[in-house]
Amino acid sequence: MRSFLGRDILSLKDFERHEFERVFDVAEELRPFAENRQNTDLLTEKTLVTAFYQPSTRTRLAHEAAMHRLGGHVTGFSDPKMTRAGDFYQESIKDTVKMLEYYGDVIVMRHFQQGAPHEAAKWASIPIINGGDGWGEHPTQILTDLYTVYREKGYLDGLRWLAVGDMRMRTMHSLAYGLTQFDCPITFVSPPDMSLTDEFKAELEQYSLNFKEAEHVEQAIADADVILVEPVVQPDYTKARDERAGDIGLTPANYKITRQLLTTKAKSDAILLHSLPRMDEIPPDVDITRWSRYWQEAFNGVVMRMALLALVLGAME
């Protein structure tokens, strides 16, 4: 197996099946610290640098919380406007990471430009973790989601997935790449103008992913063991910041998971994931149904980042 030490986590396209399994094993090992709200001293000598060029609640703070749980340190920025990358200078990724690499031992980067973390990895001598790049990928979120399913179900092979939302979304790309390593058929449901591109579908076919598309969640929900939802009413992920302006509209029924739909059509043991934030695609009254797992997913997000930080920084092999 390739070592995780010093490795960039940029995409799930280059993740092999046994590497998923290794990350899950390390997450299980470190999980008790988070469950017991304890910090350990695994990474006392290490510092995480956060470089967030786009808003985030979960990804940045889960990485920071994970680093604290492991006894490490955190520095960085969450508002690029207050850095030289966001003012008159428009400092390049190269020049920025050539500085940041001296301030810590690993960088987690979110950027509105697809490929920005890959560009950072070209220049940095320390690992870069992709915290979401434009419409590109969001590998740590989907590692979290796969780990959540693995914990809830005990296995991944044979589970049928339903993915609902905007297929331009970075999580959807990482999900599709991730599932190529498992025996998991998936149905994608999205508005026509947010569907998988022909180019991406051709790539998934090359990887032998067993996938199909449907127009309405009602056509696919009855077969699903895992339902993963993202918004279709959402900002432009290629912008540094997209303010809400005027009427943003509501989610059409085709892309909405309601309590009634779950009760009447879903398998009784299906699980429902959402990386959050949400709009109206999962109404709050679904939260207390037996299907919802998004709060467990949020907790697992800290555990997964603990595993990744421990692995790329060499505290776990």
Ligand code: CP
């Ligand atoms: N799921 C996720 O990426 O959330 P944030 O945008 O809050 O980081």
